[in-house]
Amino acid sequence: MSTGSADLVVTGGPVHTGIPGERAEGFAVRNGRIVAVGTAGEVDAWCGPGTRRLDLAGRLAVPGLIDGHIHLGIGGTQLALELPLLPTDGPDEVLTKVRDWAGRLEPDEWIVGGILGSGTYAALNSREMLRRLDEASLGHPVLLRDDTMHNRQVNSAALAAMGVDDTTPDPPGGTYARDADGRLTGALWELTSTRAEEAAKSAQRDPHGRLMTALRAALERTRRIGYTSLQDAATMEHHLAALQDLERSGDLPAWIVASMPARDFLEAGAVGEELFAQAPQYRSEQIRPDFVKFVIDGVPTTRTTALLHPYRCHHDSEDSEFRGTPYWSLDELTAGLRRCAELGLGAKIHATGDASVRLALDAAAIVRKDPGPQPIIQIAHMSFIAPEDLPRFAELDVYADACPFLWHPSPLFDAVAHQVPTETMDRIWPFKDLLATGAVVAGGSDWPVGLPELNPWLGIETMVTRGAPEEQGDPRRINPEQAITREQAVAAFTSASARALGIDDRTGALRPGLSADFLVLDRNIFEVPATEIHRTGVDETYFRGECVHSRG
Structure with missing residues (x-):
């Protein structure tokens, strides 16, 4: 009553x-x-x-959707301000779009855009393509992001702005791609991308204004397609400041959970303890800087994912036993999770390979034995999980952050399959088995990674069908035995995600x-x-x- x-x-x-x-x-x-x-x-x-x-x-009413893994700043900037590329664009189409975009710009403006499909990204990695990109750019520095967002393609003007030449050594956690003669090709892998992003950002005339425009565009898109809660997957201080300004002006129609990088990330700015110390000033009812982001491996397309089984070999010169190497040791990750517990923060752990997933679970197993407060732990992406590790998610109270939702044939899927052994690919995205163990599977997009357009309903559909949308004309089904029900898929984007984000007392x-x-x-x-x-x-x-x- x-x-x-x-x-x-x-x-x-x-x-x-x-x-x-x-x-x-x-x-x-x-x-x-x-x-x-x-x-x-x-x-x-x-x-x-x-x-x-x-x-x-x-009509049907449902809870507002929750995206448990989204990059609002990058996605909004790409949406509102940057050169749009499709993952299906080939090298010639990319060069044509670069040339057309260059004609619109003021002198010294950078051409920044994406997304490059993994196949196109690989095709650009040569001295000849660097020359062609230099010609197409009409003298402007170029920075193009690939569909994993872990790698970049730049031109000679950008390399010069970065202060990088053929003699520059690779930094820890990153690689400047080179040809057989040791000359740069313009491809940047992992943390070398940060240097390019820093150079491009330093050339911006109004970084805060650009970010405000980007976030408004991203939030307009997310509310239009049904999102009312979002976990930003890599949140720097300038993101928090812009989100605070939006909330104060009444322009923040969502709950925002922020994830602060523990180490150097692909964007410029303070990370780790410096960022953790800055975050409380931005905390509010709607903005919750509640998570630390740990990136413990890379992506399969550049063989930086950590696997239990060797990568596929395509050339005699490749190491037939190479499995990739995690960026964090077990002791380092365990210490990081314990620091999260001390600070009252959760952990979002990027782990794309079955070896890195096991590493994350091993660290969680150690920390779960500690007395006192425990952190929320999410393992993000978790595309590949060894069968013996599946029950450990529920046993250790670890959330499966299931993203991106390319759970169907796509250019990115095919690029991954080109590198990852068949026996591992055959186990990709084991959602049904995870749910059967009692694990919580939370849905996310990882937008704009791999996605030309943000559509959570596509994510829900393909968790059920394991196939591409009918209009794509691709009849394949990806590991169809792992299809889940519609109600389970909707829960992944509502109540399950709310639990994984620690906001189930508020929404979901x-x-x-x-x-x-x-x-x-x-x-x-x-x-x-x-x-x-x-x-x-x-x-x-x-x-x-x-x-x-x-x-x-």
Whole structure:
């Protein structure tokens, strides 16, 4: 029975609460929070003279989606300010787009853009392609990001701005790609990319203004497609400052959980203890700098992922036993997790290979034996998991941060398969087995990594179908035995992600006491053919009980 009237009552269509198996006929909202969920009659009891009514008219209401792994700054900048490239663009198309973009710029402006498909990125790695990129750029420095966001392609003008030449040694954790004669090709692997990003940023006239524009673009996109909570996967201080400005101006329609890099990252700025000390000044109700980001290996396409089995060999000169090397030792990672516990922070651990996943689980196993407070631990990407390690996620209370959601044939998938042994690829993204052990699988996009467009409904669909959207015309299914149900997939982007982010006391489901973050959809994603889920449109997005997006 109600103890007062609600501000908003929602009825007239099916309500999925975000918990598998739970349905309702409506819910009531007061002061931005849900106060009742139940039958239409139970909810109607909350109506008063000032209550607004939202008639679903048969449409489905679901909780606001949660992206547990997104790069708001990079994605928004690419969306609003940079040269757009498609992962399917070949070298000639890339060069044509670079030349066209160069013609729009002021002298000395950088050409920054992406994303390069892994196949195109590899094709650009030569002295001849460097020469052609120099010609196409019309004298402008060029920085292009690949679909993993771990690597960059630059031209000679950018190398000069970076202060890098053929004699420059590789830094720890990074490589300047060279030809057989030791000459630079312009390809930058891992942490050498940071130097290029620093050089490009130093040439910007108004970095904070650019970032504000980028974040506004990213947040407009995310609320339009249904996100009301986001975990930024690599958050620097300048991101926190810009997010704070947006919140103060009323332009932050989402809960933001920040992940602060523990070591040098692919963006310029303070990391580690210096960043951790700065973060509390930005903490607010909506901005939560609650996680530390650990990158303990790289990406398969450049053989920087740490695997249990050797990479595939394509040339006689390659080491047939090479498995990649983690960036962190077990002792270092264990110490890092213990520091998280001391600071009251969680850990988001980037681990793309089965060896790095095991390393992360081994560190978690040690830390879980410690007395006192324990950190939330997520293992991000976890594309490959050895069968014997699957039960350890639930046993150690470690969340599976399942991203990116390219759980279907794609250029990036094929580039990974070119490097990773077949027996490992055959076990990719074992979601069904993880869920069977009791593990929590949280969904994320890793946008803009590998993605020309952000679409969480595609992520939900392909967790169910394990295939590409029908319009792509690719009939393959990727490890189809690991398909999960629609309700499990929706939970990955709602209630499960809320638990993994540590915000399940605030959002993630339609339940009394939680924030009224919900969506009204143009179709019932539990009834339409699974292959149509990616076409889902969001008619309305509500954050804290207020409409922040409407299709009119």
